Amino acid sequence: xxxxxxxxxxxxxxxxxxxxxxxxxxxxxxxxxxxxxxxxxxxxxxxxxxxxxxxxxxxxxxxxxxxxxxxxxxxxxxxxxxxxxxxxxxxxxxxxxxxxxxxxxxxxxxxxxxxxxxxxxxxxxxxxxxxxxxxxxxxxxxxxxxxxxxxxxxxxxxxxxxxxxxxxxxxxxxxxxxxxxxxxxxxxxxxxxxxxxxxxxxxxxxxxxxxxxxxxxxxxxxxxxxxxxxxxxxxxxxxxxxxxxxxxxxxxxxxxxxxxxxxxxxxxxxxxxxxxxxxxxxxxxxxxxxxxxxxxxxxxxxxxxxxxxxxxxxxxxxxxxxx
Amino acid sequence: xxxxxxxxxxxxxxxxxxxxxxxxxxxxxxxxxxxxxxxxxxxxxxxxxxxxxxxxxxxxxxxxxxxxxxxxxxxxxxxxxxxxxxxxxxxxxxxxxxxxxxxxxxxxxxxxxxxxxxxxxxxxxxxxxxxxxxxxxxxxxxxxxxxxxxxxxxxxxxxxxxxxxxxxxxxxxxxxxxxxxxxxxxxxxxxxxxxxxxxxxxxxxxxxxxxxxxxxxxxxxxxxxxxxxxxxxxxxxxxxxxxxxxxxxxxxxxxxxxxxxxxxxxxxxxxxxxxxxxxxxxxxxxxxxxxxxxxxxxxxxxxxxxxxxxxxxxxxxxxxxxx
Numbered sequence: 001x002x003x004x005x006x007x008x009x010x011x012x013x014x015x016x017x018x019x020x021x022x023x024x025x026x027x028x029x030x031x032x033x034x035x036x037x038x039x040x041x042x043x044x045x046x047x048x049x050x051x052x053x054x055x056x057x058x059x060x061x062x063x064x065x066x067x068x069x070x071x072x073x074x075x076x077x078x079x080x081x082x083x084x085x086x087x088x089x090x091x092x093x094x095x096x097x098x099x100x101x102x103x104x105x106x107x108x109x110x111x112x113x114x115x116x117x118x119x120x121x122x123x124x125x126x127x128x129x130x131x132x133x134x135x136x137x138x139x140x141x142x143x144x145x146x147x148x149x150x151x152x153x154x155x156x157x158x159x160x161x162x163x164x165x166x167x168x169x170x171x172x173x174x175x176x177x178x179x180x181x182x183x184x185x186x187x188x189x190x191x192x193x194x195x196x197x198x199x200x201x202x203x204x205x206x207x208x209x210x211x212x213x214x215x216x217x218x219x220x221x222x223x224x225x226x227x228x229x230x231x232x233x234x235x236x237x238x239x240x241x242x243x244x245x246x247x248x249x250x251x252x253x254x255x256x257x258x259x260x261x262x263x264x265x266x267x268x269x270x271x272x273x274x275x276x277x278x279x280x281x282x283x284x285x286x287x288x289x290x291x292x293x294x295x296x297x298x299x300x301x302x303x304x305x306x307x308x309x310x311x312x313x314x315x316x317x318x319x320x321x322x323x
Numbered sequence: 324x325x326x327x328x329x330x331x332x333x334x335x336x337x338x339x340x341x342x343x344x345x346x347x348x349x350x351x352x353x354x355x356x357x358x359x360x361x362x363x364x365x366x367x368x369x370x371x372x373x374x375x376x377x378x379x380x381x382x383x384x385x386x387x388x389x390x391x392x393x394x395x396x397x398x399x400x401x402x403x404x405x406x407x408x409x410x411x412x413x414x415x416x417x418x419x420x421x422x423x424x425x426x427x428x429x430x431x432x433x434x435x436x437x438x439x440x441x442x443x444x445x446x447x448x449x450x451x452x453x454x455x456x457x458x459x460x461x462x463x464x465x466x467x468x469x470x471x472x473x474x475x476x477x478x479x480x481x482x483x484x485x486x487x488x489x490x491x492x493x494x495x496x497x498x499x500x501x502x503x504x505x506x507x508x509x510x511x512x513x514x515x516x517x518x519x520x521x522x523x524x525x526x527x528x529x530x531x532x533x534x535x536x537x538x539x540x541x542x543x544x545x546x547x548x549x550x551x552x553x554x555x556x557x558x559x560x561x562x563x564x565x566x567x568x569x570x571x572x573x574x575x576x577x578x579x580x581x582x583x584x585x586x587x588x589x590x591x592x593x594x595x596x597x598x599x600x601x602x603x604x605x606x607x608x609x610x611x612x613x614x615x616x617x618x619x620x621x622x623x624x625x626x627x628x629x630x631x632x633x634x635x636x637x638x639x640x641x642x643x644x645x646x
Contacts, residue, residue: 026467077430081423100404100470103426107400108463110433115456118449126441126448133438140431144349147423 003310006047006057007040013061014068017116029093029105030112033072036090041318042172043068046179048311049193052303053183060182062119063128067175070113070132074139074171076106081147110136120182128178135174142167155233157242161202169201185301192297199294200315206287207319209234213271214280219322225267231256235286236279237270243277291319326633329370329380330363336384337391340439352416352428353435356395359413364641365495366391369502371634372516375626376506383505385442386451390498393436393455397462397494399429404470433459443505451501458497465490472556480561484525492524508624515620522617523638529610530642532557536594537603542645548590554579558609559602560593566600614642 001009014034019027043064050060078084079092080102086092094102113132120128145163149155176197180190211220212227213236227234237256241249252273260266274280294315298308324332337357342350366387373383401407402415403425409415417425436455443451468486472478499520503513534543535550536559550557560579564572575596583589597603617638621631 023464023467023471025471026464077426080426103400103403104463104466104470107430107433108460110430111456111459111463114437114452115460118452118456122449125452126445129437129441129448129452133434133441136434137431137438140427140434141346141349143427144346147427148346148348 001051001057003044003048003314006051007044009057010040010043010047010061010064010068013065017065019112025101026105026108029076029097029101030069030072030109032096033076033087033093034069036088038088040068042071042175045172045197045311045314046175048314049176049179049197050183051179052193052301052307052311053180053185053189057183059121060179062116063178063182064175066113066116066132067171067178069109069116070136071171073106073109073113074143076102076109078143081143124181127181131174131178131181135170138166138170142170149233152233154241155238157235157238160233160235160238164205165198165202168205169198172201172204173197189301189303192300196294196297196301196311196315199290199297200318203287203290203294203319206235206283206290207321209236210280210283210287211322213274216322225263225271228267228270229263231259235283236274239282240273240277240279243279244273248273248276287319291315324374324380326367326371326637329374330367332380333363333366333370333384333387333391336388340388342435348424349428349431352399352420352424353392353395353432355419356399356410356416357392359411361411363391365394365498368495368520368634368637369498371637372499372502372520373506374502375516375624375630375634376503376508376512380506382444383502385439386501386505387498389436389439389455390494390501392432392439393459394494396429396432396436397466399425399432401466404466447504450504454497454501454504458493461489461493465493475556477564478556478561480558480565483556483558483561487528488521488525491528492521495524495527496520512624512626515623519617519620519624519634519638522613522620523641526610526613526617526642529558529606529613530644532559533603533606533610534645536597539645548586548594551590551593552586554582558606559597562605563596563600563602566602567596571596571599610642614638 018034019030021027046064046067047057047060050057075087076093079087080094080099084092085095090096092102093105097105113136114129117128117132118125142163142165145159146167149160149163173194174197177190177194180193185193209227211224212222212234213225215224217224223229226232227236233256237252240252244252252270255266255270258266295312298312298315301308341357342353344350369387369390370380370383373380398410399416402410403417403422407415408418413419415425416428420428436459437452440451440455441448465486465488468482469490472483472486496517497520500513500517503516508516532550534547535545535557536548538547540547546552549555550559556579560575563575567575575593578589578593581589618635621635621638624631
């Protein structure tokens with residue numbers, strides 16, 4: 001099975017496992033959020049990680065579903081916290097239904113993540129449970145740091161990198177580790193797969209930061225310049241503040257405290273500062289560093305190289321994406 | 324160890340397992356809610372269930388902690404949904420901090436419930452995980468039914484009993500089943516212990532309904548008459564509507580749609596209707612039926628009777644409580 005076939009198999013499993021039980025008020029929002037899609041990156045990477053070690057990936061489907069449901073639970077709650085009206089171009093759950101629904105349906109999704117994890121081969125359950133617990137706690141901690149950063153006077157680059165590792169990367173890493181373990185990976189291989197997922201996840205988030213400011217408006221799904229408009233602290237702003245002279249740093253600080261009438265002018269001013277300090281290429285270099293780190297972990301996995309081809313291609317594709 | 328000693332041991336474990344890690348914004352609210360207390364009914368019953376089968380209850384402490392943390396997670400989120408300002412006489416987490424904090428700290432508490440469950444003896448983990456998943460899903464479904472009932476035109480008594488079983492009773496039941504299994508109970512004994520906990524839990528909730536209307540204001544922690552004032556559908560209202568003639572049923576329906584200036588007068592009118600249909604004694608009879616059912620399940624457990632004494636006493640005490 002190649003990547004597309006794995007994704008198709010996962011989407012089949014997703015369709016077979018729709019939440020048709022009562023009460024509808026609790027379960028309909030789950031079907032809604034799961035249906036509006038996304039790239040299914042985490043479950044597909046989990047299945048790819050399994051398939052590096054074993055041809056038959058059927059045993060890994062419940063864990064792949066668990067990870068996708070867990071990820072979507074975090075979207076429900078994050079969207080409440082961010083007061084976000086749209087997700088993947090559609091109304092968020094708290095907009096379509098209400099906040100209480102988004103809280104409670106989110107809660108039960110998290111439990112279903114564990115419920116599906118428990119359908120994995122039973123001798124692996126204690127191990128898989130530990131992985132999910134560890135990364136789930138990391139995701140919540142990452143979200144808390146992200147919230148803290150909104151009101152923080154100053155955020156160090158190291159703090160930012162730590163935040164995105166937790167908020168974004170560890171879930172992908174944990175998903176891949178689960179896949180590897182279900183495939184039969186030993187301790188050392190499983191650790192390399194985890195590290196691969198973590199480093200790809202960080203690279204992916206850096207790419208997200210870059211695209212949000214420098215993406216092609218015709219291709220990028222969200223509004224280009226959205227992070228700047230919302231005064232979001234990203235790799236780009238933090239690195240600029242680190243490199244800029246006092247005057248430029250002060251200018252950027254000021255810009256990041258305003259919500260101006262002329263949004264386009266503000267975005268352009270910030271982009272001019274980025275250009276002055278060559279931030280785009282610094283960010284791309286950093287992203288490539290993480291990609292290279294990830295690929296070295298993949299190299300270290302003790303399976304024949306042809307079993308790594310698809311995962312390597314998908315990683316490169318994810319980082320070179322324009323959407 | 325008697326009941327008080329088990330509670331003391333649990334409180335020690337709770338104190339040893341304070342959440343001292345970073346980020347504080349995520350973990351402080353957890354320490355806050357866990358510190359303001361409550362009866363610790365679920366963990367104590369879990370430990371008592373374990374001790375029916377085994378003298379040493381140390382192995383059951385992580386699961387007891389897991390259940391207490393899970394229960395408190397539901398309080399954080401329920402209090403947001405109910406817009407409740409107070410919990411156990413103190414500010415609720417979303418009041419003391421904010422809604423986003425109560426959402427996110429609640430989320431991570433749920434994960435820590437699983438994290439602590441995973442510290443149980445490893446051969447029991449798949450089984451304990453299934454119990455927690457099952458009851459946790461039940462709790463969310465019960466909460467959704469409770470929300471549905473707020474706007475429902477008519478709620479049948481059977482629907483109400485199903486709701487309180489899920490929202491309140493299954494967590495106690497699951498906690499006790501976990502304790503029994505950690506103590507070494509076989510399948511049949513574990514099932515009887517679960518059923519005991521479920522029936523005691525239902526009796527406990529019926530007692531709650533009764534106390535809310537007929538409790539002694541000097542002893543009852545919450546405002547007596549609160550359910551009536553808030554037009555809450557309880558065993559008392561639903562049973563009255565079932566028994567009342569058309570005129571009285573219509574009167575009660577009307578009363579339950581008003582938020583009058585003179586709250587005391589409304590409460591008195593509803594209580595008069597209850598009295599006309601003898602509702603208090605019907606509710607007490609129903610509660611005692613569940614207590615008796617519970618005790619029959621306890622009788623069926625295959626351990627010597629002196630190992631059941633404390634659990635039986637605690638059950639009777641919980642049902643005869645005035646607070």
